[in-house]
Each structure stands twice: as C-alpha cells, then as structure tokens.
Amino acid sequence: MANTLSFSSETMKQYEWLLTRYPTRRAVLLPTLRLAESEFGELGVPEMRFVADLMEIPPAFVFGVVTFYTHYRRAGTGKYNIQVCSTLSCALRGSEDVVSRITERLGIGPGETTPCGQFSLSKVECLGSCDTAPMLQCNDDYHEDLTLEDVDQLIEQLRAEADGGQNG
Amino acid sequence: MTFRKIFTQHIAEADCHTLEFYQRNGGYKQAREALNGQDPDDLIEQVKAANLRGRGGAGFPTGVKWSFVPKSTDKPKYLVVNADESEPGTFKDRVIMEKNPHLLLEGILICCKAVAIETAYIYIRGEFVFATRRLQQAIDEAYQAGIFGNDSLGSGLKIDVTLHRGAGAYICGEETGMLTSLEGDRGQPKLKPPFPAIEGAFGCPTVVNNVETLANLPYILEIGAEAYRAIGPEKCPGPKLFCISGHVENPGTFELPMGIPLRTLIDDHAGGVWKGRKLKAVIPGGSSAHVLTADECGVAMDIESLAAAGTMLGSAGIIVMDETTCMVDALVNIMRFYHHESCGQCTPCREGTGWLEKIVHRIAHGEGRMEDLDLVLEVCDRMVGKTICALADAAAFPAQSIVTKFQDDFVAAIQNGGSPAWKRRHPSAVGGAASHG
Helix, strand or coil: CCCCCCCCCCHHHHHHHHHHCCCCHHHHHHHHHHHHHHHHHCCCCHHHHHHHHCCCCCHHHHHHHHHHCHHHHHHHCCEEEEEECCCCHHCCHHHHHHHHHHHHHCCCCCEEEEECCEEEEEEECCCCHHCCCCCCCCCCCCCCCCCCCHHHHHHHHHHHHHHHHCCC | CCCCCCCCCCCCCCCCCCCCHHHHCCCHHHHHHHHCCCCCHHHHHHHHHHHEEEECCCCEEECCCCCCCCCCCCCCCCCEEECCCCCCCCCCHHHHHHHCHHHHHHHHHHHHHHHHHCEEEEEECCCCHHHHHHHHHHHHHHHCCCCCCCCCCHCCCCEEEEEEEEECHHHHHHHHHHHHHHCCCCCCCCCCCCCCCCCCCHCCCEEEEEEHHHHHHHHHHHHHHHHCCCCCCCCCEEEEEEEEEECCCEEEEEEEECCEHHHHHHHHHHCCCCCCCEEEEEEECCCCCCCCCCCCCCEEEEHHHHHHHCCCCCCCEEEEECCCHHHHHHHHHHHHHHHCCCCCCCCHHHHHHHHHHHHHHHHCCCCCCCCEEEEEEHHHCCCCCCCCCCCHHHHHHHHHHHHCCCCHHHHHHHHHCCCCHHHHHHHHCCHHHHHHH
C-alpha cells in the first residue's frame, strides 16, 4: 500500500536537524511523532506508517510507542480536545463538576466526541497545575482556576470560533 | 542570615524569563567562572560540601551522584534533566521553566563542566506546552549569545543542550523510564544496577538531575558551600520550592528554607485550610508519600524529619484535605492514578494497582466487605520492593497509610452502603449494600 503522506520541506528540515541532535536515529522518534502530529493534524495508522517508513522502524514498534503515551493526538479526536484534570488536587476542588458541566453543554461524556467532530472530552491524570485547580487543557492551552461560569464561557467561545471557521 | 529567594525572587516582573533580565541581575556569572578555569573536581567537592540533595524525590546527594560517573571513559557522557514533573501535587519545576529558565540553563552548564559532559537533554513533560516554548526561547537566546555551543561562554568547551518533549506518561519521571523514553521507546524502567552514572542514556555514563536541583548550583557557587549549608537543617539544607494544593485558601508555590514546619506552611503561607474548616489529612510529598493526620502536621519539611515521621519529602507536593473529605474517595482517586500509570511490565505492579483500585472502588460504591481492609494491606505487602521501579511502592504507600490512619472512614463506607459522596450521587442505591452480603 503506497503511502501518499509526506512532510513539507520545512518540516523535513526540522527532522534533519533533529537527527543531528541525538546519537541514534531511534531517539528522534518521539519528536518526529510531534512533527507528524502538527503536520497532519493527528496520528492515525497512515501517519504512524509514514513515520515508520521515514525512520526505517517497524510500524508495529511505532504503534507501540504512540499508544504507550496519552498525549499524542490520536485519529478521530475533535478539533477541540478538552482534557479535564481529574487527579486528587483537582478532584478536591470540583473537577467532577467541571466534567458534568461540559457533558451537559456538549452532550458528550468522557471518552466521546461530538457527532460534528468539533469537541472531544476526556478525564486525564495530573497536568501539573494543582495550585490552579480545577483546570483543563484544551489543545495546547491550560485553562485554570475554573468556575462553572468559566466553563460555559470557554465552550461558547470555542463554539463561536468553530462556527466562524466553518463559515469563513 | 536572612533568607534570600533564588528561584522566585523576580517572577512577578514582566521580562523575568529573558536573557537580558537574567544577565542584568548577575546571571551566568557563576557559570562563566566555572567554565573558565575552575577545576571540575573542585566543583564536585563544593557541591558535596554544600550537601545539596536531589529535589526530584529521592533526595540523593547531588555531588556524590556526580562522582559516580567514571572520569576516564571512551564513551560520551550525558546530562539528562528530569523536567517530567508528573508526581500529583507537584508544580514547582514549571515555575522555574516558565519564569526563570536561564537559572536552569546556568545550572546545566555548571554540571556539564563538573562532570565533563558535552551533551545535555532536558526531558520535559508533553503537557507543558507553555513551559516548552519559554524554555526553547531561552535556549535559542543562550545559543545566540554564545552561552552554549562549540565555545560555551568563551571557555573553548563544547556544551550543547536539547529540549526533548515527552508525550504523557507518569512513569517517564522515573529516571530509567525517562532514559528509555529519550531513546525513542515506550518509557519502561530498567533494573538497577547498572545505575545511569555507569550505563544511562544510549548505554553511556549519564547524570540525571531534577530541574530544581540544577537551579541551586549558581547560588552554591556564589555564596559558597558553608553559607549554603547554613540555610535550613544541616543534613538537608538550602532554599526549597514547596507546592501546596487542595483545600487551602491560597494554593501555590512557596520558596522557603528547608525544614519549615508543615503547619506554618499551610497556615501562614497558604492562607490556612479553606472556608474556615478544620484540617483532616495532608500528603506532604506528592501522592506517593504516606499521608499525615492533622495531629502529625507539626513536622518539619525536610528529608530527615519527614522520614522520621514515617513519610517523605518526595517532590514537596503538599496536598491538603479538610474535615469534609472522605478518605475512601481520596484513595479511590489515588489508586485510579497509579493503576492508569503503571507501565505494565512487572506483575506485582500491573495486577496490584488494578486490584487496589478495584477493592477501594467497591468500598466507595457500597459493595465493600470488612475483610477488604486487610486485603488492601495484603496486596500492598506483595507490591512493595518487588518490582523494577518504585511505582508499585508509590501506589502502596498511600493505600497503606490511608487505610490504616483513616480506618473509620472505610468502616463507615462498608457499613453504610458507600462513601458519602457516592451516596449523594446515587440516592436510590443507598441501603442496597445489604444485598451483597
């Protein structure tokens, strides 16, 4: 099966630079998966196969690495990936209420994606921001010291952004 | 001597993370002197004399760790900075990386000189996107200014640093798991020995140090080992970042001398227990530490004092729980974490964390039996010290101490059909426990 994916020349340059920073080729696997993630938007089987071919590593090994970690953006994740920290410090300050509120607003539970493909919701383990509990990560950004009103506002804002993107 | 903050003194200022700001405040002076002329063995001796102990959790003396790295070797040597910061309740290294990144970079240079290392990697957890940007910005600035590279700080020494982003796995905070991950694999720990100092990253001698540990080095060189050792207790000296979260009025990171009483930290610095409530329990050193009851919180926050109190300083991640907290629910949460994060290669951990979660979960959900309390302790006995890394111990310690010290909460949940929080969420199920007998 021919793989039609390829890195842009800019990304390829970054990949070549990575190879100069480590004594082995395999060591650039994690950073290369990040490059693939941002180039292709997600890491599904074709993307993993592409990285395997590029780095001359068995695809099964790449699959094993990707699935060992929780933070790679896997295939089928919504445009806005909402991850609510649910570990102890956040739980003590109301993370369950944050999850319930998002479920109420979006109609999806943890582990689900809205049918339109815009939002995914998950409960995740400690994000290292316990002093600003409860908190969540949406794509790259931390949203901290959340009240339920903050949650409503964030969802409104993301919805507006998503609609703007679709119309524009 | 009055206490001077070294990590956080400037963090409220707008440009505190920039090279210009750092250098204007004396930054890179110590590294410049160390790289240009100081004897590596003298540097190691100074760090030993200062009795700097690792700030990542294990508390091993940093200078002693460095001295384990073989001096004559054909292999390259590496420094891998542990910036994975994944112990629940811990958020201190993040402050350094976001607000004072050049302090870490200066510490890296000093370590590299002392141990004759040319290549450093900073392994940062994948979720810390902002800290990654800040740190990369600082690294770029430092390269442009000739601080790193083939002629680091004009010394003729080659020192390179590369920021390496993790991808979400608690186990990568364990040093051998982190090295395996750095090499491009699943982050599964390895048996020690060989220790990383002999055979670490890429099979070569490697120093693994925590962010905060390295950030102490410029200050040690500045004031000297003797003055440093005078800060806090002699056996565990120095300035320290304490993280407080949970049920306090003012959660945050507080920089104070080692050895400050836990109760003082909570009451005077974190604003006390929130909502005027009473204290019930405190985890003093990240969720892997044995829990303390309110009566035990007079303890001093240093490695020796907390060990004597039957717990540990760990990562200094303090989680405070007020009188309304059900310790069964707290333990369910902690056990879910360790079950999720177990890498799965050792049976006692893979199976043990799963069983602990299952047993505590059923107690919380009104399906517990009195004999479950002994069962929890029995499962813990079969985990502690029986695995490649300390994750199994980290799961067992809170289970042992919470079940033992807060037995009343567990007995109440078993006898009354579940934990109070669970009963509130499932009113119709209350009283259903009898049918499971």
